[in-house]
Amino acid sequence: MNTLFESGLVWWITAFDLPVISGMFWMIWRTRKECNDSLFHLHEALELRSNQLREALSAFKLEVAKSYASVGDMKDLEFRIVGHLLRIESKLDRTALKAASLQAEKTNNT
The missing domain is CATH 1.20.5 (Single alpha-helices involved in coiled-coils or other helix-helix interfaces)
Known part of the structure; x- marks a missing residue:
């Protein structure tokens, strides 16, 4: 009797499908990590710029309070x-x- 595992399906899965799926998993994981890193850097840059703008606004308010x-x-x-x-x-x-x-x-x- 010829079963699925005897007909070469096991060989096909181990020789081709597992490495392809592993490679795809690794690519997805790496892409997700890069996206998270980029998002973290963008968040830091946005936070820095927001703090700079907040400080500039405070300085302007102080100048207005002193001058006008x-x-x-x-x-x-x-x-x-x-x-x-x-x-x-x-x-x-x-x-x-x-x-x-x-x-x-x-x-x-x-």
Whole structure:
């Protein structure tokens, strides 16, 4: 009786299929390892760049905080300038009234 194992199938499996399957397994394993290594390097590069951007943003925020005036400071400055302008306006009004009264006295005296 001729069975599967007696007809050369065992030879075919041991001589051809096992080395091919082993080679394919090794290639898949190596490709997976290379992909994992590449992914790890990409993750490290992304993390490094993210940290650099975070530090640059922090430095920029600090520079802005040091260089630019706050809203409260600007409002305080606006109130001070408006106060000074109102005082100047009142002085000019008084000076104009004095000049008008002096002009009126001058015309009345002549």
